[in-house]
Amino acid sequence: xxxxxxxxxxxxxxxFTAYVLFLYGPMIAIYVLSFQGPQGGLTFPMxxxxxxxxxxxxxxxxxxxxxxxxxxxxLLGLVVMVVTVVLSVAAGMAFRRKFKAQSILFYSAIxxxxxxxxxxxxxISLEFRIVDDLIKAHWNENFExxxxxxxxxxxxxxxxxxxxxxxxxxxxxxxxxxRLEEAARDLGATPWQAFRHVVLPIILPSxxxxxxxxxxxxxxxxxxxxxxxxxxxxxxLDLQGLTTTVTNPDIYALGTVISAVSFTVITLAxxxxxxxxxxxxxxxxxAGQGLV
Amino acid sequence: MDTSEDVLQPLSPxxxxxxxxxxxAKAARLSPSFISWLQAGPMMLVFLAxxxxxxxxxVIVSFWDYNEYQLLPAFSGRGYTDTFEGCLAQLxxxxxxxxxxxxxxxxxxxxxxxxxxxxxxxxxxxxxxIKSKTWQMGLSLLCTxxxxxxxxxxxxxxxxxxxxxxLVNSGLMKTGLIYQPVEWLLFSEFSVVLALVHxxxxxxxxxxxxxxxxxxxxxxxxxxxxxxTGLQTLVNVIIPLxxxxxxxxxxxxxxxxxxxxxxIGVMGGQQIAAAGKIIETRVxxxxxxxxxxxxxxxxxxxxxxxxMMSRIVDIKKEL
Numbered sequence: 001x002x003x004x005x006x007x008x009x010x011x012x013x014x015x016f017t018a019y020v021l022f023l024y025g026p027m028i029a030i031y032v033l034s035f036q037g038p039q040g041g042l043t044f045p046m047x048x049x050x051x052x053x054x055x056x057x058x059x060x061x062x063x064x065x066x067x068x069x070x071x072x073x074x075l076l077g078l079v080v081m082v083v084t085v086v087l088s089v090a091a092g093m094a095f096r097r098k099f100k101a102q103s104i105l106f107y108s109a110i111x112x113x114x115x116x117x118x119x120x121x122x123x124i125s126l127e128f129r130i131v132d133d134l135i136k137a138h139w140n141e142n143f144e145x146x147x148x149x150x151x152x153x154x155x156x157x158x159x160x161x162x163x164x165x166x167x168x169x170x171x172x173x174x175x176x177x178x179r180l181e182e183a184a185r186d187l188g189a190t191p192w193q194a195f196r197h198v199v200l201p202i203i204l205p206s207x208x209x210x211x212x213x214x215x216x217x218x219x220x221x222x223x224x225x226x227x228x229x230x231x232x233x234x235x236x237l238d239l240q241g242l243t244t245t246v247t248n249p250d251i252y253a254l255g256t257v258i259s260a261v262s263f264t265v266i267t268l269a270x271x272x273x274x275x276x277x278x279x280x281x282x283x284x285x286x287a288g289q290g291l292v
Numbered sequence: 293m294d295t296s297e298d299v300l301q302p303l304s305p306x307x308x309x310x311x312x313x314x315x316x317a318k319a320a321r322l323s324p325s326f327i328s329w330l331q332a333g334p335m336m337l338v339f340l341a342x343x344x345x346x347x348x349x350x351v352i353v354s355f356w357d358y359n360e361y362q363l364l365p366a367f368s369g370r371g372y373t374d375t376f377e378g379c380l381a382q383l384x385x386x387x388x389x390x391x392x393x394x395x396x397x398x399x400x401x402x403x404x405x406x407x408x409x410x411x412x413x414x415x416x417x418x419x420x421x422i423k424s425k426t427w428q429m430g431l432s433l434l435c436t437x438x439x440x441x442x443x444x445x446x447x448x449x450x451x452x453x454x455x456x457x458x459l460v461n462s463g464l465m466k467t468g469l470i471y472q473p474v475e476w477l478l479f480s481e482f483s484v485v486l487a488l489v490h491x492x493x494x495x496x497x498x499x500x501x502x503x504x505x506x507x508x509x510x511x512x513x514x515x516x517x518x519x520x521t522g523l524q525t526l527v528n529v530i531i532p533l534x535x536x537x538x539x540x541x542x543x544x545x546x547x548x549x550x551x552x553x554x555x556i557g558v559m560g561g562q563q564i565a566a567a568g569k570i571i572e573t574r575v576x577x578x579x580x581x582x583x584x585x586x587x588x589x590x591x592x593x594x595x596x597x598x599x600m601m602s603r604i605v606d607i608k609k610e611l
Binding site for chain 2: 005008009012013015016019020022023024025026027029030033086087088090091093094095097099100101102104105108109111112113114115116117118119120122123124125126127129130133152155156158159162166191212216219220222223226227236239240243244251252255258259262263266270
């Protein structure tokens with residue numbers, strides 16, 4: 001290879017920088033604008049600096065009850081996170097050996113990822129409507145609906161998060177050395193012990209990654225919630241509702257608060273992954289050394 | 293010799309197959325295939341209950357009849373005929389519904405072309421020009437983080453920039469390039485495409501980057517040594533080897549844009565309709581069979597595009 005950096009490096013470095021600016025620029029603009037003074041409007045220049053609009057959010061003066069949808073989104077996100085982690089790790093383990101129906105599961109996951117969200121969402125709402133009609137016709141005339149945050153809503157979100165979880169598990173087990181597990185078994189570990197004390201500590205950083213995906217994908221999910229969540233609203237749905245009537249910077253304040261939660265979760269997850277990797281490097285690095 | 297071979301013979305298949313069969317006690321309690329079912333079953337059930345059965349319902353309901361108040365479970369093509377009502381009469385002019393689908397396809401193509409261009413060069417830069425693994429990780433993370441925040445926020449983020457009194461307009465006015473604000477920047481087809489590119493280039497960068505980092509660098513060296521120019525290496529070595537990533541990224545972007553109605557609605561100032569919007573409108577009017585019929589049409593179009601794409605590459609093999 002030639003000495004130094006080729007000219008294409010500099011051209012592409014500028015291109016890359018421009019792309020990153022394009023990605024972050026608008027977002028930074030609204031984060032800044034959410035600190036407008038009380039008289040501030042939707043655009044620059046800033047009209048004073050204050051936390052007026054953010055405080056206004058928490059007073060709950062708006063048309064919608066943001067506090068309630070905040071709690072709903074948080075609850076749903078946490079449930080989706082836990083379910084996604086458990087089901088993805090379990091299914092990922094299953095895929096390490098051949099089993100019947102594995103290609104059905106694989107193609108379901110891929111299809112769920114690429115079938116347009118509105119269609120999945122519509123399908124779930126139709127399904128629950130038909131179930132509701134059946135219940136009303138046969139069991140209870142006064143039955144309202146089985147649609148809700150933790151029924152149809154949870155299901156809709158899982159069809160979006162589980163494929164990501166499964167794909168991450170594939171990536172993990174692609175580089176996983178099965179000999180470590182065999183060694184544990186040869187030493188007399190039960191399958192559960194081998195999983196708990198050997199496999200899980202090794203894959204833990206990526207499992208946290210799956211949790212991160214699960215929570216944030218659900219926290220920001222919109223299209224799948226739109227038809228499938230029932231009568232209640234999540235935070236992104238409220239936010240979308242606000243876009244049609246936007247006149248005040250409170251929408252930016254809401255955006256900033258939602259992003260702040262996302263960024264907190266990302267930072268926590270990445271920090272934990274970093275600590276775990278460090279621990280693994282410190283405690284697990286001499287495994288097998290000096291034997292061969 | 294004979295005896296030892298006899299002893300080994302029945303044992304050897306067990307040894308080859310591994311410890312599951314080597315421990316008859318365990319194997320008798322839980323067979324491996326049962327464990328697999330136990331492990332994969334819950335995820336399968338979720339997909340069955342919330343994806344596969346709903347999809348079947350969409351197809352079934354699209355052939356049901358309906359009136360103003362309820363669904364009528366009787367076979368009917370009304371969902372489809374209502375969708376294209378008056379389209380034949382209007383020919384050769386295209387009716388609204390056909391124009392809406394064509395517009396969606398146009399957005400799809402534009403966004404695909406732009407995200408492919410940006411995604412390819414961003415991935416190329418990260419994969420081939422950044423030598424340090426730490427930097428590579430850091431910079432890819434930098435591109436990933438915005439994907440983890442709300443799409444709606446990233447859409448409305450364009451308002452202070454592109455609006456009538458936005459940064460772009462006031463900047464251009466100050467420099468004296470224009471004398472009155474440019475109106476087509478926001479709530480226009482331009483802003484729709486811009487926002488879609490902003491939101492979804494990520495889906496192009498990641499798969500292309502993944503297939504590019506797997507390319508053996510010595511192949512590129514070999515191409516140079518054999519006298520290939522940079523362009524020739526790009527066209528004959530890198531692009532073919534990055535093709536799986538390009539196809540996977542393209543499928544992602546195309547399916548997302550085909551189904552999108554929220555970005556197109558918000559960024560189009562609710563003036564530009566998209567295929568997904570038709571479904572939403574029909575649902576709001578409680579015309580479920582018509583909504584389902586449109587979902588089936590959308591699904592078929594998306595499926596056709598993906599089939600064409602996956603002819604180029606076997607997706608499963610590449611994961």
